[in-house]
Each structure stands twice: as C-alpha cells, then as structure tokens.
Amino acid sequence: MCRLLIFAQHMEKAIIGTDIAHAAALLQQGELVAIPTETVYGLAGNGLDPEAIAKIYAAKGRPSHNPLILHIAGIDQVEKLASEFPLAAQKLAERFWPGPLTLVLPRKPHIPNAATGGLVSVGLRVPAHPLTLELLKSLDFPLAAPSANQSNRISPVTAQHVYDQLADRIPYILDGGQCQKGIESTIVSFAGVVPRLLRLGSVSEESIREIVPNLEVGVESEEILAPGMMKKHYSPKTELILPDSPFSMVASNMIKVGLICFNGSDRDVSNFDYVWDLSPTGDLEEAAHRLYAVMHEMDAMGLAFVLVDYLPETGIGKSINDRFRRAAAK
Ligand code: TXA
Numbered sequence: 001m002c003r004l005l006i007f008a009q010h011m012e013k014a015i016i017g018t019d020i021a022h023a024a025a026l027l028q029q030g031e032l033v034a035i036p037t038e039t040v041y042g043l044a045g046n047g048l049d050p051e052a053i054a055k056i057y058a059a060k061g062r063p064s065h066n067p068l069i070l071h072i073a074g075i076d077q078v079e080k081l082a083s084e085f086p087l088a089a090q091k092l093a094e095r096f097w098p099g100p101l102t103l104v105l106p107r108k109p110h111i112p113n114a115a116t117g118g119l120v121s122v123g124l125r126v127p128a129h130p131l132t133l134e135l136l137k138s139l140d141f142p143l144a145a146p147s148a149n150q151s152n153r154i155s156p157v158t159a160q161h162v163y164d165q166l167a168d169r170i171p172y173i174l175d176g177g178q179c180q181k182g183i184e185s186t187i188v189s190f191a192g193v194v195p196r197l198l199r200l201g202s203v204s205e206e207s208i209r210e211i212v213p214n215l216e217v218g219v220e221s222e223e224i225l226a227p228g229m230m231k232k233h234y235s236p237k238t239e240l241i242l243p244d245s246p247f248s249m250v251a252s253n254m255i256k257v258g259l260i261c262f263n264g265s266d267r268d269v270s271n272f273d274y275v276w277d278l279s280p281t282g283d284l285e286e287a288a289h290r291l292y293a294v295m296h297e298m299d300a301m302g303l304a305f306v307l308v309d310y311l312p313e314t315g316i317g318k319s320i321n322d323r324f325r326r327a328a329a330k
C-alpha cells in the first residue's frame with residue numbers, strides 16, 4: 001500500500017491580524033496559529049489534540065522527540081496537567097508568572113505523548129502577553145507552542161519574521177508587535193531528584209537561584225533533556241565568529257563583514273561594513289530585546305561573516321552569550 005504523507009500546505013498565505021476570536025476559532029478547529037509572547041513568537045495548536053500537535057512538527061520540520069511547551073492561562077491550570085507541583089516550583093511560578101519561565105514537571109497521563117516527546121514530564125508556562133493571555137483564557141485547552149521558526153533557524157520576534165518562515169504553512173498570525181524580552185524562556189526542571197536549569201533564557205540564573213539555591217545546571221546525561229541545550233541551535237545563515245574562535249582575519253575589499261557588539265567595542269569599527277551595537281548604553285535587557293531582530297536583519301544582507309563581541313557573563317548577558325555560542329556552532 002502506498003502511504004502519502006500529507007503536509008498541510010495552505011493555498012493562501014497566512015493572514016496577519018489582531019482578531020483573538022478568529023484565532024480561537026481556528027485553534028478550536030485543530031488549526032495552527034502563530035501567537036505573540038513576551039519572549040518570541042510561538043507556533044500554537046491545541047496541546048491536547050495529537051493531530052494539531054502533528055501539524056506543529058510538520059510545519060516546523062522539527063524532530064518529534066523534541067517536546068513542546070504547553071502554554072496556560074494561569075497558575076491554577078497547573079494541577080490539570082502536572083501530577084506534582086513541588087513547593088520550590090510553586091514559588092518560582094508565583095514570582096515569575098506570567099513571564100519568561102518554563103517549569104518542567106511530572107505530567108498527568110492524559111497529555112498526548114506527541115506533545116511531550118514521550119517524556120514523563122511536561123513543560124508549562126504562563127506567557128506575559130496581553131493578546132495571548134486573553135486568547136488562552138477563552139480556550140478550554142492549553143496551547144502547545146514551540147518558537148514559530150523552522151527547525152534550527154532563528155526564533156521570530158515580529159509577526160513579519162513568522163510570515164517570512166511560515167506563511168505557506170499556517171492560516172493566521174496574531175500580531176502582538178515586537179516581543180518585549182526577545183529571547184526564549186528560561187527552563188527549570190523539577191522532573192528529577194534536584195531542580196535543574198535546562199536552558200538559559202530571559203530570567204537570569206541568579207534570580208532563579210535566589211529562590212532555588214540547590215539549582216543544578218545542565219543536562220545530567222547524554223540523553224537529550226532539552227534540545228534547546230544542543231550545541232547547534234538558534235542558527236542564522238550567516239557565519240558568526242566568536243571572540244575565542246581560532247581565525248585570522250584577512251582584510252579584503254571583496255567581501256562584506258559585520259560586527260555585533262555591546263556598549264561600544266574595543267575593535268576598530270571602521271573595518272566593518274555593518275556594525276550592530278545591541279545596546280550602546282550597556283543595557284542587557286535592551287540587548288536581549290534586539291538580539292534576534294539583528295540576526296534576522298544580518299541574514300538578509302549576505303555578509304561573508306559577522307564577528308561577535310561577548311556580553312558581560314552576568315544576568316541575561318550569560319543567556320545572550322549562550323545564544324551566540326549555539327548560533328556559531330558548526
Ligand atoms: O520562550 C519560549 O519558551 C518560547 C515561547 C513560544 O514560549 N518557546 C520555545 O519553545 O522556545 P521551543 O520548542 O522552541 O523550545 C522549548 C524547549 C525545547 O528545547 C524542548 O526540548 C524543551 O523546551 N522542553 C519542552 N518540554 C520539555 C520537557 N518535558 N523536558 C525537557 N525539556 C523540555
């Protein structure tokens with residue numbers, strides 16, 4: 001028997017708008033909608049419907065073992081989805097939700113395996129964007145939503161970025177303006193023996209540690225606990241060169257090169273065709289807010305390569321440096 005793998009190709013291009021009721025109706029019908037959050041745009045579908053989840057993986061070209069975050073309207077929704085909610089996790093939720101923190105908790109059995117990549121845990125987050133919170137409140141299911149980029153590409157922080165990557169694959173993009181935080185949520189897992197930071201993100205490691213002093217960092221085994229921790233991720237098309245990567249710069253008028261820096265640069269900026277200072281005033285929040293928008297802009301320019309200056313390795317500077325390392329990884 002010949003089996004056809006049907007990929008939902010929409011005849012018409014995605015519509016960009018702010019109609020929450022329309023977005024809700026599409027989601028109730030099992031369709032996908034791109035949603036704004038304070039971190040990055042998400043590609044959302046009904047998190048309890050395996051068919052909607054399958055559409056998310058197909059639209060992104062994402063491997064199905066990589067689990068999705070379920071977005072919920074409030075902390076009161078946790079008990080419907082998680083079988084345990086440890087006190088330390090509750091404290092984090094009370095401190096940071098709605099906001100850019102994902103909690104990985106032991107899951108309840110009715111969540112489709114498709115959403116969790118077959119794991120016994122589930123990632124939950126209450127996003128802090130008014131349109132998406134209103135949308136979530138109007139639905140009686142959580143929204144599974146990975147970042148709304150094609151797998152391994154740069155996450156979108158505007159509706160236009162989503163459109164550029166997914167316009168042929170989804171019917172609607174809910175436009176909430178440019179994402180305020182600009183990099184993904186911080187992920188903390190309570191699925192193991194000790195709380196574990198799985199992904200650096202918009203909430204700094206230090207501020208998690210204030211509430212969870214016994215926090216451990218990184219994956220405990222070779223097993224992929226959060227593919228966002230994988231070495232190569234968040235990849236621009238342009239080659240990025242880090243301060244500590246071995247290279248020799250050849251001066252040439254034949255190629256165009258760029259520089260991404262922060263709070264000015266010690267380099268001679270006249271050597272570069274394009275210079276992006278993520279925050280001339282040295283503001284880490286501003287740098288995170290601009291990071292992916294700059295990378296999208298850079299990718300549209302066809303530069304031979306872009307040099308990167310690291311940011312201070314503190315607060316979310318650490319999360320931004322983490323994104324640079326993954327974006328530069330071969
Ligand atoms: O800020 C964000 O978190 C954005 C917005 C849309 O909410 N979402 C996002 O989703 O970045 P995504 O799929 O691009 O990254 C989610 C990460 C993945 O690396 C996934 O492996 C990890 O979360 N993850 C999800 N559920 C998990 C679980 N149960 N255990 C371990 N890691 C999990």
Ligand code: MG
Pocket residue numbers: 146147155
């Ligand atoms: Mg992603």
